[in-house]
Amino acid sequence: MYTHVINGDPSSLAASSVVSANSLFDKRVPICLRGVGYTGEKVEELPVRILLCADQEGQNKVLCVQVTSESDPFFLHYMEVSEEGFQALKVEQSILVTFAQFPENLIALLEECIGGRGQERPKFLAVLRLGDVGDLEGSRLGIVETNEFKHLSHISLSLKPGNDAIIKQFLAGRLMDLQCERDHLIRSSNEMSSKLGVALRELETSAKDLLRQKSLSSKAEETTQAKLDELSANLKLASLKELESTKKKLEGEHHTAQVGMRSMIESLKVRNAELDKQVHELMDNKHKLDSQLSDVSSRACSTEKELRASREEVARLQKINDELNKDRHQRDKTSAQDSIRVEWLEQQLKSKEEMIAVLNDRLLSSESHLASAGSALEVARASAARAEERVSASGGEIRKGNQIIERLQAELRSAKAKAKLKAAVITQQEALLRERQEAIEKAARKQTELSENSDSSKKETQILRSQLENQQKQLEESHVLLASNQQMIQWLNSQLNVSQIGRLGTSMRQPGTSSDRVSTSNTHS
Numbered sequence: 341m342y343t344h345v346i347n348g349d350p351s352s353l354a355a356s357s358v359v360s361a362n363s364l365f366d367k368r369v370p371i372c373l374r375g376v377g378y379t380g381e382k383v384e385e386l387p388v389r390i391l392l393c394a395d396q397e398g399q400n401k402v403l404c405v406q407v408t409s410e411s412d413p414f415f416l417h418y419m420e421v422s423e424e425g426f427q428a429l430k431v432e433q434s435i436l437v438t439f440a441q442f443p444e445n446l447i448a449l450l451e452e453c454i455g456g457r458g459q460e461r462p463k464f465l466a467v468l469r470l471g472d473v474g475d476l477e478g479s480r481l482g483i484v485e486t487n488e489f490k491h492l493s494h495i496s497l498s499l500k501p502g503n504d505a506i507i508k509q510f511l512a513g514r515l516m517d518l519q520c521e522r523d524h525l526i527r528s529s530n531e532m533s534s535k536l537g538v539a540l541r542e543l544e545t546s547a548k549d550l551l552r553q554k555s556l557s558s559k560a561e562e563t564t565q566a567k568l569d570e571l572s573a574n575l576k577l578a579s580l581k582e583l584e585s586t587k588k589k590l591e592g593e594h595h596t597a598q599v600g601m602r603s604m605i606e607s608l609k610v611r612n613a614e615l616d617k618q619v620h621e622l623m624d625n626k627h628k629l630d631s632q633l634s635d636v637s638s639r640a641c642s643t644e645k646e647l648r649a650s651r652e653e654v655a656r657l658q659k660i661n662d663e664l665n666k667d668r669h670q671r672d673k674t675s676a677q678d679s680i681r682v683e684w685l686e687q688q689l690k691s692k693e694e695m696i697a698v699l700n701d702r703l704l705s706s707e708s709h710l711a712s713a714g715s716a717l718e719v720a721r722a723s724a725a726r727a728e729e730r731v732s733a734s735g736g737e738i739r740k741g742n743q744i745i746e747r748l749q750a751e752l753r754s755a756k757a758k759a760k761l762k763a764a765v766i767t768q769q770e771a772l773l774r775e776r777q778e779a780i781e782k783a784a785r786k787q788t789e790l791s792e793n794s795d796s797s798k799k800e801t802q803i804l805r806s807q808l809e810n811q812q813k814q815l816e817e818s819h820v821l822l823a824s825n826q827q828m829i830q831w832l833n834s835q836l837n838v839s840q841i842g843r844l845g846t847s848m849r850q851p852g853t854s855s856d857r858v859s860t861s862n863t864h865s
Contacts, residue, residue, distance in 0.1 A: 361391045361393040361394075361404070362391065362392045362393075363390075363391055364390045364392055364443050365389065365447045365450065366387065366388075366389045367388065367450070369385065369386060369388045369453055369466055370456070370462075371383065371386050371407070371467070371468050372465055372467045372468070373468055373470065374468070375468075375470030375471060378470065385457075386407055386408065386409055386468075387407075388405070388407055388450060389406040389408075390403070390406075390443055390446065391403075391404040391405075392443060393420075400422055401422070401439070402422050403420070403421045403422075403426070403439070404418065404419070404420050405419045405421075405446075405497060406418045407481065407499065413511060416501070416507050416510055417468070417479045417499040417500065418499060418502060418506075419500065423439050426439045426442065449483045449495065450483070452464035453466045453483065461486065462486070463485060463486055464484070465483070466481065466483050467481070467482045467484055468480070468482075478498055478499055479498075479500070479501055480496050480498055480499065481496070481497045482494075482495065482496040482497070583766065586766060587766055590770070590773075593773075594773075598756075601780070604780060605748070608741060608783065608787065612738055612742065615790055615791075622798075626728060629808075633721060636717055636808065636811055636815075637717060639812075639815050640710065643710055643818055643819070643822075646822050647703070647707065650703060650822060650825055650829075651703065653829050654700065654703065654829075657829065657832060657833075658696070660836060661689070661696070664689060664836075665689070667843075688835075692832060692835065692836070702824075702825055703825070705821070709814055709818050709821075710818065716807055717811070723800055723803070726800070733793070737786055737790050740786070741786055741787065744779060744782075745783070748780065751772075
């Protein structure tokens with residue numbers, strides 16, 4: 341960015357008809373140089389300037405592109421395109437944008453070339469083909485995009501190499517730009533030096549204020565220190581008086597604490613005796629529960645035996661049912677007259693099978709009742725074991741309470757000896773008294789927990805008793821169910837006998853029956 345150019349001085353431009361110019365782009369771009377004086381391809385970073393200028397009339401705009409070199413001050417290639425000349429360039433290069441949009445798109449392509457700086461194979465590359473000064477075509481600046489298929493040229497601009505007059509005019513303009521920039525820097529440095537002088541003066545005044553504040557603070561510290569010394573002396577006198585009063589107060593409290601501790605120890609002993617009685621009662625209840633559990637287990641064994649007998653009876657009925665099915669199939673083959681009777685018998689057999697299924701369901705339900713009774717027995721045994729553990733735990737807590745009482749008595753004896761020490765040990769005595777009070781509170785809490793545990797054990801014994809009563813009711817229900825099953829089995833036997841007798845009577849009345857058939861029916865009966 342050149343300040344002289346931005347301010348509107350066009351002396352650094354090649355066109356003499358330009359009045360004012362605005363710099364749009366001024367950066368170093370990696371450009372591949374080809375042509376006269378360059379063998380192969382050489383990539384150099386050359387300054388590229390894009391300027392938007394206005395002519396003397398101030399109406400038509402001209403776009404200027406300049407390519408220079410920092411190492412060679414006489415290296416200058418430029419292009420000037422007006423709005424009218426851009427139409428021919430637009431048709432030649434197949435450009436789709438307008439004259440106002442063209443600089444922006446050209447700058448975007450140059451930024452892509454700058455982004456590929458340092459890459460071995462950049463995607464976008466600016467190529468400058470140099471020509472002689474007298475060459476009609478001059479130089480051409482193109483931007484090429486490289487893909488996997490080919491090199492795609494986006495634009496190719498025709499540049500003119502600068503002659504001596506144009507180069508001198510350009511260098512003179514650049515010199516003027518540098519002088520303007522130097523003047524601007526000098527003015528900015530003068531402004532900064534003036535601001536620095538003001539800041540130094542402010543710093544000196546602030547340093548003086550700081551010294552004044554320090555002296556005032558030192559004086560205030562001295563006065564506060566004197567006040568603090570007076571306060572400390574007064575506090576020492578007050579603390580001595582307070583120590584004497586607290587000593588007397590602690591001696592009185594110590595005496596009252598001894599009396600309270602003795603009464604507490606006596607109450608704890610009474611409570612321990614009561615807990616021992618409760619433990620004996622819990623042990624008696626446990627033995628009773630064990631005897632009840634043995635009774636329930638014997639009843640469960642008897643119900644299991646009855647279930648096995650009922651299962652055997654059901655199996656026998658199933659065998660009889662199979663034999664009846666075989667006999668029915670044989671009689672179906674003998675005559676068509678017996679078909680009506682056989683259908684009736686089949687209906688009877690189906691009803692009997694349904695009754696047998698009902699019996700099987702009842703047997704399964706009785707088995708599930710027995711399983712639930714067994715699980716309830718296991719639960720009762722586990723609860724009895726937990727009750728024993730709680731009883732043992734309560735005994736351990738009682739022993740711990742006795743140990744705490746003994747330890748408290750020993751601490752009381754040591755407290756009597758410590759009470760005769762000097763006033764300097766008063767703070768230690770306060771801490772010891774707090775610990776003793778906490779220990780007493782802990783012992784009281786443990787005693788309450790023991791009482792709560794004993795209450796919970798009583799509740800659990802009541803729950804176990806209710807569970808045993810429920811199990812006895814379930815066993816009675818299972819006995820009733822077994823009796824009903826036996827009655828149903830007897831009724832089925834009677835029905836089967838009646839059906840067999842009726843079948844024999846019909847076979848005797850029908851003609852063409854053989855004695856062998858009668859004998860088979862007798863064997864089935």
